[in-house]
Amino acid sequence: MSTFIFGLVSLGALAFIEKASILNLGGLDKRISIVACLGVYFLASLWENQVTKIVPSPYLDEVFHIPQAQAYCRGDWLVWDPKLTTPPGLYVLTTLFSKLHLAACSVHILRFFNTVTLLLTLSYACDCRNLIVSSHDQKTAFKNSKDAAKLSKATSIDTLHTALNIALFPPLFFFSGLYYTDILSTCMVLKIYKTFLEGRDGKGRRNFQIYLWGMVSLTMRQTNIFWAAVFMGGMEVARTLQNPLPSTSVHEREKLQSVQSFVQARWNEALHGMVFDVPLRSATLEDIVLTPLTLIPAVLVRLPLILKNLLPYLSLLTTFTILIYLNGGVVLGDKENHIATIHLPQILYLWPFISFFSLPLLLPSLFSLLRTALHFPSTLLRYTKNPTPRPVILTLLSGSALLVVLLIVKFNTIIHPFTLADNRHYIFYVFRYTILRHPLIRYLLAPIYLLCFWLVYNTLSGANTTTTTPSSFPSSTPPSDNKQNPPNPSTKPKPQETKPHFHTTPTEELAQHKDPSPTSSFFLIYILTTALSLITAPLVEPRYFILPWVFLRLHLPTPTFPNKLILGTNSSAQQTEKATRINIYLLIETAHHLLINLVTGYIFLYRGFSWPQEEGKVQRFMW
Structure with a gap:
């Protein structure tokens, strides 16, 4: 109990020092935020207590981590286990934590440190989401303060619930009961991202903070360099090359008569130091290609300013490069089993991973895909009557993407010896019953990789964040004619004379405002960073996918149901407001994560097994 209370006091002090926005969300009662934090803290503490009660001794990688931390607690700062691959940041901070607690570095105290860190991760995730959404809201104008107040409240609920679901993310939450580096590593990277999102006010101090926290994150895990730098x-x-009027290009495209004139306009902007960067919601394939093409001239035009703003990140890369040179490699120990290798399928494995854990948020995109498949015959018929080049181009690109994936699978699939040697990890069974089951299965998975990627991209673009419903089918007759000659109610309009009209309620419009679509530049930078952080690792581990999932989740627009689908067409204003506060997709995501945590936690604690060569020693399943 004393440990639990000490954790609460520590978190309260950190929240005060950091001025955490999780306790100051606009339009939201502080009690809701406090209850959410206490709920996660209670679940994580309960999980850690059960783990320590049933598994009191160090388990798996804890065999290396815990003795090293305990050596530091004793003051033996020169002791180092050569099997450890990551720097000692976790052990140093845990030692300080135990000193503040006036307790020995027992297995319980060391594990409990991650429980407390999970709550700090929740706070930083809330800060980041709040800053991401707020940067969009500042560009949104409302006719009255009532709409602005509704937006503030809806945004705050979305922000808190998103951060809550990130904290409950199963591969992250699981390690709040064990002494691993994953939670602290994620926490430190989110701290850097929060500092970045806060802007360049007082940029000298901000640059120093980014560099400082970047170096701290590298003491947790070396691959954090990809996200921090x-x-x-x-x-x-x-951000430096951002066009002050990003939406102009999208509307201008409709006015220009040719692709050439549109590209010329974007090139002129690039020559003035502005990159072409559009929201994914309205971006086409050409836009995605045009973004990096306009980047090069824009950077050259504003190179001095770019280098000035990149100072903390370039400093991080330089320091990291020097440390690698002095160490003779990236990892500290066990270098023979951790050799960097080009492993391209890692980026393919990521999309099913994200799709599994974010399935509730991908449901609208999945339903949209199913509707498209059902209407494919009629769509094909319309195309044959009025052919256009775009479907042909998209088909060719899809076929080319599938061919590239098949080539990657054939020539670059790597099965690390550790993957097959340890049946305590779930990834062992994933490989055993898929890729290793039959030689053809790895190729049959190629379309699934592409499907999962499309679902993730479509959700990230915000293409299905709201669903509109047809409200009426007005005549195509001009309004002026309607006034002079009112239509006969008994006359039914012909099908070809009608157009379905879609509308959203004010509440749904607010939902669109609170869910900004990420831009094409974010998407490209995210893909590049994720690829660099994954394809150099020959070993496939779910823990490697934590940061790619977290950053994607922070930027995912939240899908919303139209109120009529939930409450009916005759819903009252009070019912509509209630539906705004309760997002069904976020609730399903919460239940989804809790269920996975419950199942994996139960299996870890109560479904152990033993190896013939180690009779009497319980082995346990984990991520």
């Missing part, structure tokens, strides 16, 4: 450096470039 490459991802945020790329986002800094995009």
Whole structure:
């Protein structure tokens, strides 16, 4: 109990020092935020207590981590286990934590440190989501303060619930009961991202903070360099070259008569130091290609300013490169089993991973795909009557993408010896019953990789964040004619004379405002960073996918049901407001994560097994 209370006091002090926005969300009662935090803290503490009660001794990688931390607690700072591959940041901070607690570095205290860190991760995730959405809201104008107040409240609920679901993310939450580096590593990277999102006010101090926290994150895990330097450096470039009127290009495209004139306009903007960057919601394939093409001239035009703003990220990369040179490699120990190798299928495995854990948020995109498949015959018939080049181009690109995936699978599939040697990890069974089951299965999975990627991209673009319903079918007759000659109610309009009209309620319009679509630059930078962080690792582990999932989840627009689908067409204003506060997709995501945590936690604690060569020693399943 004393440990539980100490954790609460520690979190309260950190929240005060950090001025955490999780306790100051606009339009939201603080009690809701406090209850959410206490709920996660209670679940994580309960999980850690059960793990320590049933598994009191160090388990798996804890065999290396815990003795090293305990050596530091004793003051033996020169002791180092050569099997450890990551720097000692976790052990140093845990030692300080135990000193504050005036307790020995027992297995319980060391594990409990991750329980507390999970709550700090929740806070930083809330800060990041709030800053991401707020940056969009500042560009949104409302006719009255009532709409602005509704937006503030809806945004706050979405922000808190999103952060809550990130904290409950199964591969992250699981390690709140064990002494691993994953939670602290994620926490530190989110701290850097929060600092980045806060802007360049007082940029000298901000640059120092980014560099400082970046170095701290590297003491947790070396691969954090990709997120602390490459991802945020790329986002800094995009922010520096941002067009002050990003929506103009989208509307202008409709006015220009040719692709050539549109491209020429974008090129002229690039020559003035502005990159072409459009929201994914309205972006076409040409837009995605045009973004990096306009980046090069825009960077050259504003190179001095770019280098100035990139100072903390370039400093991080330089320091990291020097440390690698002095160490003779990226990992500290066990270098023979951790050799960097080009492993392209890692980026393919990521999309089913994200699709599984984010399935509730991908449901609208999945339903949209099913509707498209059902209407494919009629769509094909319309195309044969009025052929256009775009479907042909998209078909060719899809076929080319499938061919590339098949070539990657054939020539670059790597099965690390550790994957097959340890049946305590779920990934062992994933490989055993898929890729290793039959030689053809790895090729049959290629369309699934592409399907999962499309679902994730479509959801990220916000293409299905709201669903509109047809409200009426007005005549195509001009309004002026309607006034002079009112239509006969008994006369039914012909099918070809009608057009379905869609509308959204004010509440749904607010939902669109609170869910900004990420831009094409974010998507490209995210893909590049994710690829760099994954394809150099020969070993496939769900833990490697934590940061790619977290960053994607922070930027995912939240899908919303139209109120009529939930409440009916005769819903009252009070019912409509209630539906705005309760997002069904976020609730399903919460239940989804809780169920996975419950199942994996139960299996870990109560469904152990033993190896013939180690009779009497319980082995346990884990991520």
